Amino acid sequence: MNPATAQTKKDIVSACRILSHKKLVEGFGHVSARIPDSELFLLTPRIGLALVTEKDLLTLNLKGKVIEGKHPAPSEAWLHTAIIAAKPNVNAVTRIHGRVANMFSVTDRKLEPVHNHGSFFSGGVPVFHTPDLITTEKLGADVVRTLGDNPAVLLRGNGQVTVGRTIPEAVMMAIYLEEAAEVLFGALQIGKPIPLTVQESKQRKAEALPPVDLERAWNYFKNRIEGK
Amino acid sequence: MNPATAQTKKDIVSACRILSHKKLVEGFGHVSARIPDSELFLLTPRIGLALVTEKDLLTLNLKGKVIEGKHPAPSEAWLHTAIIAAKPNVNAVTRIHGRVANMFSVTDRKLEPVHNHGSFFSGGVPVFHTPDLITTEKLGADVVRTLGDNPAVLLRGNGQVTVGRTIPEAVMMAIYLEEAAEVLFGALQIGKPIPLTVQESKQRKAEALPPVDLERAWNYFKNRIEGK
Amino acid sequence: MNPATAQTKKDIVSACRILSHKKLVEGFGHVSARIPDSELFLLTPRIGLALVTEKDLLTLNLKGKVIEGKHPAPSEAWLHTAIIAAKPNVNAVTRIHGRVANMFSVTDRKLEPVHNHGSFFSGGVPVFHTPDLITTEKLGADVVRTLGDNPAVLLRGNGQVTVGRTIPEAVMMAIYLEEAAEVLFGALQIGKPIPLTVQESKQRKAEALPPVDLERAWNYFKNRIEGK
Amino acid sequence: MNPATAQTKKDIVSACRILSHKKLVEGFGHVSARIPDSELFLLTPRIGLALVTEKDLLTLNLKGKVIEGKHPAPSEAWLHTAIIAAKPNVNAVTRIHGRVANMFSVTDRKLEPVHNHGSFFSGGVPVFHTPDLITTEKLGADVVRTLGDNPAVLLRGNGQVTVGRTIPEAVMMAIYLEEAAEVLFGALQIGKPIPLTVQESKQRKAEALPPVDLERAWNYFKNRIEGK
Numbered sequence: 001m002n003p004a005t006a007q008t009k010k011d012i013v014s015a016c017r018i019l020s021h022k023k024l025v026e027g028f029g030h031v032s033a034r035i036p037d038s039e040l041f042l043l044t045p046r047i048g049l050a051l052v053t054e055k056d057l058l059t060l061n062l063k064g065k066v067i068e069g070k071h072p073a074p075s076e077a078w079l080h081t082a083i084i085a086a087k088p089n090v091n092a093v094t095r096i097h098g099r100v101a102n103m104f105s106v107t108d109r110k111l112e113p114v115h116n117h118g119s120f121f122s123g124g125v126p127v128f129h130t131p132d133l134i135t136t137e138k139l140g141a142d143v144v145r146t147l148g149d150n151p152a153v154l155l156r157g158n159g160q161v162t163v164g165r166t167i168p169e170a171v172m173m174a175i176y177l178e179e180a181a182e183v184l185f186g187a188l189q190i191g192k193p194i195p196l197t198v199q200e201s202k203q204r205k206a207e208a209l210p211p212v213d214l215e216r217a218w219n220y221f222k223n224r225i226e227g228k
Numbered sequence: 229m230n231p232a233t234a235q236t237k238k239d240i241v242s243a244c245r246i247l248s249h250k251k252l253v254e255g256f257g258h259v260s261a262r263i264p265d266s267e268l269f270l271l272t273p274r275i276g277l278a279l280v281t282e283k284d285l286l287t288l289n290l291k292g293k294v295i296e297g298k299h300p301a302p303s304e305a306w307l308h309t310a311i312i313a314a315k316p317n318v319n320a321v322t323r324i325h326g327r328v329a330n331m332f333s334v335t336d337r338k339l340e341p342v343h344n345h346g347s348f349f350s351g352g353v354p355v356f357h358t359p360d361l362i363t364t365e366k367l368g369a370d371v372v373r374t375l376g377d378n379p380a381v382l383l384r385g386n387g388q389v390t391v392g393r394t395i396p397e398a399v400m401m402a403i404y405l406e407e408a409a410e411v412l413f414g415a416l417q418i419g420k421p422i423p424l425t426v427q428e429s430k431q432r433k434a435e436a437l438p439p440v441d442l443e444r445a446w447n448y449f450k451n452r453i454e455g456k
Numbered sequence: 457m458n459p460a461t462a463q464t465k466k467d468i469v470s471a472c473r474i475l476s477h478k479k480l481v482e483g484f485g486h487v488s489a490r491i492p493d494s495e496l497f498l499l500t501p502r503i504g505l506a507l508v509t510e511k512d513l514l515t516l517n518l519k520g521k522v523i524e525g526k527h528p529a530p531s532e533a534w535l536h537t538a539i540i541a542a543k544p545n546v547n548a549v550t551r552i553h554g555r556v557a558n559m560f561s562v563t564d565r566k567l568e569p570v571h572n573h574g575s576f577f578s579g580g581v582p583v584f585h586t587p588d589l590i591t592t593e594k595l596g597a598d599v600v601r602t603l604g605d606n607p608a609v610l611l612r613g614n615g616q617v618t619v620g621r622t623i624p625e626a627v628m629m630a631i632y633l634e635e636a637a638e639v640l641f642g643a644l645q646i647g648k649p650i651p652l653t654v655q656e657s658k659q660r661k662a663e664a665l666p667p668v669d670l671e672r673a674w675n676y677f678k679n680r681i682e683g684k
Numbered sequence: 685m686n687p688a689t690a691q692t693k694k695d696i697v698s699a700c701r702i703l704s705h706k707k708l709v710e711g712f713g714h715v716s717a718r719i720p721d722s723e724l725f726l727l728t729p730r731i732g733l734a735l736v737t738e739k740d741l742l743t744l745n746l747k748g749k750v751i752e753g754k755h756p757a758p759s760e761a762w763l764h765t766a767i768i769a770a771k772p773n774v775n776a777v778t779r780i781h782g783r784v785a786n787m788f789s790v791t792d793r794k795l796e797p798v799h800n801h802g803s804f805f806s807g808g809v810p811v812f813h814t815p816d817l818i819t820t821e822k823l824g825a826d827v828v829r830t831l832g833d834n835p836a837v838l839l840r841g842n843g844q845v846t847v848g849r850t851i852p853e854a855v856m857m858a859i860y861l862e863e864a865a866e867v868l869f870g871a872l873q874i875g876k877p878i879p880l881t882v883q884e885s886k887q888r889k890a891e892a893l894p895p896v897d898l899e900r901a902w903n904y905f906k907n908r909i910e911g912k
Contacts, residue, residue, distance in 0.1 A: 188417070
């Protein structure tokens with residue numbers, strides 16, 4: 001196997017363990033990532049993410065067809081296919097069920113950043129209002145449109161999607177999204193939340209987005225799941 | 229022992245461990261399941277569910293009489309007897325103490341679905357208002373009436389009951405009930421909750437109810453309690 | 457050593473572990489229990505309860521004097537002395553820091569029962585408004601007066617005291633007090649709480665107070681701390 | 685190595701583990717401490733605190749220059765430098781991300797003490813309103829001014845700083861700060877919080893601040909992280 005593919009497989013399994021450790025997934029959810037320099041991507045099958053191993057991963061093409069893999073594909077394979085096919089800068093996607101972000105998705109309140117790690121979500125996280133599972137090419141394309149250039153989208157009452165240039169970035173966006181939801185949730189119970197201004201968000205994000213910082217956090221969580 | 233009975237016993241013990249792992253029970257609560265093709269059912273005794281083993285299980289008939297077993301029956305044996313006797317499609321019952329569902333049971337607010345896994349509870353979870361323990365045939369029959377064709381009933385200030393065609397289904401209803409309560413609880417703190425419409429619930433439920441999906445989740449939790 | 461004393465020491469250490477497991481204590485808090493058929497009682501020393509062993513326990517008389525023990529007594533030894541000296545039916549006392557019960561103690565809202573295990577606190581948990589540590593005979597007597605015949609008292613902004621006829625009972629009162637606080641806290645966020653009437657509380661309490669039920673719960677938690 | 689320096693290194697690593705165990709830090713945050721009788725201090729590098737070992741610690745002078753150490757300094761090294769250089773009585777600093785304290789920092793509500801362990805924060809915890817990371821000498825000096833003689837400062841939307849005469853004291857201030865935030869947060873949901881008066885705070889603090897009590901708590905947490 002190509003060493004880049006081998007590393008991608010390892011990273012997907014780490015991503016599954018980290019998202020499970022952070023309780024962003026339990027029985028459901030998936031992770032996908034583009035195979036470097038190819039028209040293919042890897043996707044977790046219909047198995048709780050904490051249980052997925054490298055050999056369980058499916059290989060799909062950009063038409064959503066399973067090229068390799070022994071397990072059934074998740075019913076939302078189109079979600080991953082649509083995003084990876086449409087967005088050349090996105091190399092990884094998480095499909096998670098953050099509890100507090102989910103609460104925002106079923107209310108009329110926008111999930112806007114009030115704290116440092118919320119700065120990635122400046123302007124508010126878009127909500128995909130159709131509560132359907134993303135099981136068709138059309139629904140996949142609709143989610144892509146709602147996602148736009150944002151790192152995350154809330155699926156009303158049904159979890160979230162985050163994307164990144166790398167697997168660590170997509171995973172950290174998942175963690176930061178739930179963190180942003182928790183901080184705003186709490187602030188709303190205390191008093192009047194002070195949002196980050198667009199300018200403040202821009203600066204915070206510029207400081208926090210470089211791979212060096214995302215990888216510091218990723219390494220921390222990777223060590224945690226390995227019991228260190 | 230009949231292999232179907234042996235499997236039922238194994239599944240009841242897994243159910244006990246999973247409900248305990250999810251903190252839906254601590255010192256109290258019980259699980260019951262019909263012995264396939266019989267007029268009998270198995271019931272956990274008066275022991276905290278995390279400690280129950282296969283050999284501790286009691287066998288009861290549909291008159292609530294203990295046919296086999298060395299431990300005392302729980303004081304609410306009539307609850308299980310009444311449901312299993314009255315409902316041929318129900319093969320398993322959990323008696324749990326979900327914390328957030330319990331909060332709804334002691335208020336004037338209906339527990340209605342706002343998210344995907346809440347769709348099982350479309351129309352709202354019925355509340356049994358009498359706070360008594362279900363220790364008599366009459367109270368058992370009253371609970372059966374309140375339960376109706378729903379997968380769950382809230383016992384005011386005293387936990388919940390969930391039912392299923394199978395043990396995994398009854399357990400997943402227990403987990404989804406608390407999840408539905410948590411999401412609605414949070415949404416109420418944020419803004420105006422957007423309920424799932426009857427039509428949306430129907431479609432979500434149709435997607436989520438097939439045994440294949442419930443078993444995916446059940447397998448995930450079974451692996452968790454086995455430390456995988 | 458007298459076997460009853462030996463058992464009391466074992467039970468105190470189990471109580472310490474259980475209260476710590478339930479996060480009702482961290483670095484602070486104490487447990488005391490009367491030595492059966494004596495004018496003496498045992499008290500945990502100035503050590504975080506999770507770390508206390510049988511040989512660390514202090515023996516005090518009913519004047520608050522340390523008769524035996526190598527460690528310093530907690531600064532609130534008078535709290536335990538006053539209660540055990542004044543109340544012949546109380547054989548055990550916990551001094552804990554339940555988080556949610558503490559929140560009630562610093563507000564104008566009475567902690568009243570809305571659920572089954574809250575029935576022990578019918579009429580509301582009394583609050584000792586002086587925020588001082590209970591370091592004198594006089595303050596000890598004041599707490600005794602506020603406690604009255606209740607199983608618990610809130611010390612404003614400074615944790616709680618629970619009492620019982622036995623160590624398991626005092627510990628279960630500690631667990632149920634925090635549970636009652638959590639359920640009422642949540643109900644207040646959802647809608648209008650429906651309190652248990654005096655009659656309902658009386659009946660629930662009659663069902664839940666017998667040693668057999670308290671010991672079922674105690675055994676459950678004892679097994680938990682032993683890793684079963 | 686000087687034994688006092690060796691002990692300081694050990695204590696910094698314990699502090700990192702304790703703050704991580706209490707979830708006051710995850711991937712980010714740092715701890716620093718003055719090397720006794722010197723113009724130098726030790727600082728954790730750009731590594732998640734749960735992973736830091738003694739040999740990873742950096743030595744800096746009071747101009748913020750790294751004198752010894754193989755890892756890159758955190759981008760907020762100026763925060764630690766400014767505080768330790770300006771405040772001779774401060775020998776240790778934690779830079780943490782307490783979740784509930786962070787919620788207060790992004791609202792218009794002052795974090796004031798309502799409970800015993802909140803007494804350290806009498807008058808309210810000051811907020812540094814600029815959301816920038818503290819990466820310059822000027823920003824460091826600004827934080828020092830906002831901190832004043834308080835044991836803690838909230839950095840708006842970006843965590844907190846606590847200080848102490850000793851490492852245990854700085855760590856316990858971190859734990860008590862989050863605890864104070866949690867109790868006030870909860871009280872605000874229940875009713876009208878009753879603040880500690882200035883006089884009450886003064887007395888509570890006098891009782892709780894002596895090293896003997898802080899060290900009791902520190903020892904408890906140190907034992908916890910060592911699995912006892």
